[in-house]
Amino acid sequence: MLLFTPGPTPVLEAVRVAMSAPTIHHRTPEFEAIFKEARESLLKLFGMDEAVMIASSGTGAMEASIINICKSKVLTINAGKFGERFGKIAKAHGKELVELKYEWNTPASVEDVKKALAENSDVDTIAIQVCESAGGLRHPVEEIAKAVKEINSDIMVIADGITAVGVEPIDVTNIDALIAGSQKALMLPPGLAMVGLSNKAVERIGKGSGYYLNLASEISKQQKNTTAYTAATTLIIGLNKIFDLVEEFGGLDKLYSVTAARAKALNSALEAIGLKIYPATPAKAMATVIDENAEDIRKLLKTKYSVNVAGGQDHLKGKIFRINNMGLIESSDMLWVVNAIESALADLGRIEYSGVGAKVFSEVFASEIK
Numbered sequence: 040m041l042l043f044t045p046g047p048t049p050v051l052e053a054v055r056v057a058m059s060a061p062t063i064h065h066r067t068p069e070f071e072a073i074f075k076e077a078r079e080s081l082l083k084l085f086g087m088d089e090a091v092m093i094a095s096s097g098t099g100a101m102e103a104s105i106i107n108i109c110k111s112k113v114l115t116i117n118a119g120k121f122g123e124r125f126g127k128i129a130k131a132h133g134k135e136l137v138e139l140k141y142e143w144n145t146p147a148s149v150e151d152v153k154k155a156l157a158e159n160s161d162v163d164t165i166a167i168q169v170c171e172s173a174g175g176l177r178h179p180v181e182e183i184a185k186a187v188k189e190i191n192s193d194i195m196v197i198a199d200g201i202t203a204v205g206v207e208p209i210d211v212t213n214i215d216a217l218i219a220g221s222q223k224a225l226m227l228p229p230g231l232a233m234v235g236l237s238n239k240a241v242e243r244i245g246k247g248s249g250y251y252l253n254l255a256s257e258i259s260k261q262q263k264n265t266t267a268y269t270a271a272t273t274l275i276i277g278l279n280k281i282f283d284l285v286e287e288f289g290g291l292d293k294l295y296s297v298t299a300a301r302a303k304a305l306n307s308a309l310e311a312i313g314l315k316i317y318p319a320t321p322a323k324a325m326a327t328v329i330d331e332n333a334e335d336i337r338k339l340l341k342t343k344y345s346v347n348v349a350g351g352q353d354h355l356k357g358k359i360f361r362i363n364n365m366g367l368i369e370s371s372d373m374l375w376v377v378n379a380i381e382s383a384l385a386d387l388g389r390i391e392y393s394g395v396g397a398k399v400f401s402e403v404f405a406s407e408i409k
């Protein structure tokens with residue numbers, strides 16, 4: 040079965056092998072060297088001043104960012120499950136909340152954010168997804184972050200990049216916290232969350248807040264290549280292996296350009312077989328199709344063509360399906376996925392199979408990649 044869900048993504052064999060070594064103690068020079076390597080790679084990946092790793096799923100890093108960075112009032116962008124989650128976290132910690140709500144295919148607008156900040160001059164933090172995975176939507180995070188800083192450079196910008204970091208280049212000039220998670224673009228098992236931080240964010244964090252998720256204690260420990268509590272040793276070993284594989288592949292820039300080319304080829308191929316792309320601004324991490332037969336297509340993909348793609352949640356349950364495009368995946372596997380979708384549409388009697396999906400995918404990919 041090909042795992043083509045936008046998280047979890049498949050764990051490559053070389054990574055599984057690297058993680059099969061016996062567990063080592065985390066308070067040893069041996070692990071500190073491994074940790075240092077991971078930390079340096081992460082600083083490069085984020086392109087930011089500081090980076091911390093937390094043993095938790097991605098939501099742990101979202102919570103850590105809110106409790107350590109937001110003083111009292113946060114503006115969140117809710118265009119899907121994950122944007123909604125920032126609001127729920129803020130409420131759980133007694134923060135005041137202003138929420139901009141959008142349909143799940145609609146990116147946040149810079150104007151709406153400006154207006155919300157004008158009406159709420161006491162907002163000290165804004166939290167937004169780079170890619171809102173619920174609908175495969177790319178928010179104009181860089182433009183929003185820039186506008187926020189022009190209004191008040193003390194407002195902190197938290198960006199959830201769990202399906203964007205490692206997928207596409209992100210301009211972090213105006214971003215204070217950028218979040219990543221192991222089981223998405225980094226193709227690791229779940230359980231490791233990472234946050235890139237600006238110097239300004241480190242300053243704002245000060246002595247930190249919370250206990251396990253106190254970022255101040257993690258920053259001071261991790262600068263010394265250790266962690267406040269037991270590190271996710273096995274996952275960090277896997278992380279180093281992933282960075283090695285990215286290097287072998289040709290580096291991050293190459294990964295970004297191949298991912299972008301494949302995203303364009305995938306969306307073009309889906310349209311060529313008569314499907315409709317759901318988000319107005321599709322993210323590179325996944326392709327999202329809205330279709331009345333979404334569930335039938337998904338079922339056929341699984342049972343007849345051995346491809347596992349994700350469905351929708353909440354009001355989009357049964358209405359969309361999402362195909363992963365993150366990570367060091369084989370473009371030839373994607374060709375099979377496209378072909379399987381065209382075949383499934385033919386099985387449903389909607390089209391006559393012609394192979395046009397695979398043809399368009401190959402042509403667009405070849406012309407984008409050169």
Ligand SMILES: *Cc1c(COP(=O)(O)O)cnc(C)c1O
Pocket residue numbers: 046096097098099121168170171172199200201202220223
């Ligand atoms: C997957 C995901 C998360 C985190 O989910 P966890 O299950 O806690 O790892 C957060 N934000 C986005 C955009 C995601 O795709």
